Amino acid sequence: MQNAIMDLPQLGMDPGRTYRLGIMGGTFDPIHNGHLVAAEQAYDDLDLDIVVFMPAGSPAFKQGKRIASGEDRYAMTLLATSDNPHFVASRFEIDREGITYTADTLRMLKDYYPPNVELYFITGADAIAEVVRWYDSASIAENATLVGATRPGYNLDKASAAIDSSGIDFHVIYLEVPALAISSSYLRDRVAKGQSLRYLTPDSVTGYLHKHQLYGAKAGKYGR
Numbered sequence: 001m002q003n004a005i006m007d008l009p010q011l012g013m014d015p016g017r018t019y020r021l022g023i024m025g026g027t028f029d030p031i032h033n034g035h036l037v038a039a040e041q042a043y044d045d046l047d048l049d050i051v052v053f054m055p056a057g058s059p060a061f062k063q064g065k066r067i068a069s070g071e072d073r074y075a076m077t078l079l080a081t082s083d084n085p086h087f088v089a090s091r092f093e094i095d096r097e098g099i100t101y102t103a104d105t106l107r108m109l110k111d112y113y114p115p116n117v118e119l120y121f122i123t124g125a126d127a128i129a130e131v132v133r134w135y136d137s138a139s140i141a142e143n144a145t146l147v148g149a150t151r152p153g154y155n156l157d158k159a160s161a162a163i164d165s166s167g168i169d170f171h172v173i174y175l176e177v178p179a180l181a182i183s184s185s186y187l188r189d190r191v192a193k194g195q196s197l198r199y200l201t202p203d204s205v206t207g208y209l210h211k212h213q214l215y216g217a218k219a220g221k222y223g224r
Contacts, residue, residue: 007088007089007090007091008052008088008109008112009021009049009050009052009088011049011050011113012113012116012117015116018116018117018118019116019117019118020046020047020048020049020117021048021049021050021052021113021117021120022039022042022050022120022147023051023054023105023106023109023119023122023144024038024039024042024051024052024053024054024122025054025056025102025105025121025123026053026054026055026056026123027055027067027073028056028076028077028184029068029184029188030073030076030187030188030201030209030214031053031073031076031077031080031201031205032182032183032184032187032200032201032205033179033182033199033200033201033202034180034181034182035053035080036080036081036084036087036179036202037177037178037179037180038122038149038175038179038180039051039087040084041175041177042122042147042175043086046120046147046173048086048120049086050086050087051086051087051088051122052088052089052090053087053088053090054092054093054105055070055073055074055077055089055093055094056093056100057070057093057094057095057096057099057100058070058098058099058100059099059100060099060101060134060135068215070094071094072208072209072212072214073094074089074091074094075208076205076208076209077089079202079204079205079208080202080204080205082204092105092109093105101135101136102121102134102140103134103135103136103137103139103140103143104135104136106119106121106139106140106143106144107139109143110143118145119145120144120145120147120173121140121144121145121146121147122149123146123147124148124149125148125149125150125151125154125156125174126154126159127148128146128148128159128163128172129158129159129162129163131162131170132163132166132168137166137168141168141170141171145172146170146171146172147172147173147174147175148172148173148174148175149174149175149177149180150174150175150177150180151176151177151180151181152176152178152181154176156174159172182200186200187200187201188215191209191214191216191217192215194218
């Protein structure tokens with residue numbers, strides 16, 4: 001866990017100002033341009049100081065499902081974010097033992113950072129409707145503002161109704177992000193069919209998943 005703490009950005013040093021830390025949560029199986037565009041838009045629109053990408057360790061909602069290893073998902077996330085000065089890839093969740101819950105992550109971050117660091121948890125708008133059923137959702141609401149990245153034309157009624165009926169004081173901000181028409185499952189399907197990922201995810205991620213033959217990738221298809 002020490003390595004995971006060490007790769008967190010240092011914020012909060014100036015007690016006279018407020019810092020805004022974006023946390024981009026997800027399985028990132030694999031990471032794609034939709035994730036990157038959503039994080040960049042959140043950085044700009046919400047005046048964030050930095051965005052930390054945290055590949056989920058052993059996410060509760062993926063139990064029993066086949067996903068790439070935490071090391072592979074972290075490596076692809078690191079490659080995808082390495083050229084952006086205000087993006088950081090963190091091992092904070094993948095180095096934790098057992099099932100990783102968002103509530104625990106946010107609570108640990110709140111304990112780690114001083115009070116002048118605000119947390120903004122960025123996820124898909126479709127996940128916002130599910131947050132009320134996540135483990136210790138009241139703690140999530142207490143420790144972070146939720147940022148729901150939406151596709152153009154996405155109907156927010158389900159998410160809004162779930163939040164309104166929860167009885168929990170969630171603070172939610174929605175951002176419309178055109179690139180979120182892309183999904184990780186779509187990329188995995190294209191890889192399995194031997195189709196190109198060009199313009200869907202960074203070339204470095206495409207190279208990595210072909211080199212390590214993730215999602216049924218074949219080396220000969222790289223660069224198509």
